[in-house]
Amino acid sequence: MALFFSGSIRRVLALAVLIAGPVGATIRTPEGAFLVGGPNGNGVIQVEVNGKAINGVISPMVTEMKIGGGLVVVPRENAGAGFQFASRGDGGNKYNPTLGGDCKGRAPDIGQNYILNWQPLNFLPAENGLLLGVQPYLYQGDQTVMSEVDPGCSGDVERNAQPAPYFFHWGMLLGDGNRIPREAMLLAMSAQKLHAGAPDLNKYLTEAPAMFVSNTFSHAYTAFGLPDVMQFMPLHYPALGTNDVKNWPVNAMAERGSVSLVMLCAEDIARDPLCVAIYSGFGVKAGVGRREGSQGQPDLVYMGLTGSAACQVVTDLGCHAIKDSFNWIIDQNVHTITRIVAVGTPATIRAAMVQ
Secondary structure, three states, rough: OOHHHHHHHHHHHHHHHHHOOOOOOOEOOOOOOOOOOOOOOOOEEHHHEEEEOOOOOOOOOOOEEOOOOEEEEEEOOOOOOEEEEEEHHHHHOEEEEEEEEEEEEEOOOOOEEEEHHHHHHOOHHOOOOOOOOOEEEOOOEEEEEEHHHOOEEEOOOOOEEEEEEEEEEEEEEEOOOOOOOOOEEEEEEEEEEEEOOOEEEEHHHHHEEEEEEEEOOOOEEEEEEOOOOOOOEEEEOOOOOOOEHHOOOOOEEEEEEEEEEEEEEOOOOOOOOOEEEEEEEEEEEEEEEEEOOOOOOOOEEEEEOOOOOOOOOOHHHOOOOOOOOOOOOOOOOOEEEEEEEEEOOOOHHHHHHHH
């Protein structure tokens, strides 16, 4: 069954590559969602941004991502489980500005803070791009208590959550099949403190980005180094010795530091399966975990990269106890980080990143 299913999804991707034609322009639907590159994306990758989560809340994250028009990579889920950018300020989870609207499932209206057909690289067509600007609501709840007594947001929880004292940008640009393969998407993220009194943001505890992926992609890998020399390594859950996340305990996490890539595949990479990966140009910490879905959604697989280089020897908290401009956002400048998201087989993902 696994071999048949894997072969099927490989054919979906292969067909998408064959039929991929010129993309349309990024559009905004009457409901307020953005379709990057138009309804068909770039012919291989299709992303919906600022759509409705399954609880009916509009959320400025990637609310759905597909390959080939039919295979769902990021399913439509609740506002806190999609494809997003989240940071951590002083206080950890009690000070968590989340672009995806994890503040009791609500996100601020983006208003006019967006650019359709955004072009950060002049050798890629602007029609493939989108840039959002968001001042997120502040998630400030204690996640260790029951949700019914968790305040979830600062301010008047039931009526008016207060916006966080930060501005986030969230930009994406799909490959056009020429200079950048269609299997790749450039992701640009930035955060800025809006005033000097805003709590400092910890880059190392920032998810840049976080993806909640369909459990079709359940085999976890990381890699070190530049794409042309990197080797994919299974990421095993401690004490279980398996990289098949579906066999991990629910809501369990495995991490590895100083890596440049995290990847989830439909099967072991010896079978040359379909995969999805996030690449960083420098070593960071990668995390993968099994996460419960909601409202009938099956378990999802979390994968993400942090926003700065991993600590060595000492613990995370000890390493970042002293605030500096390398691991913390302590000023009011715009701090930007870029990633590459790629889909395909391990070989095509490597080739896309090398290119």
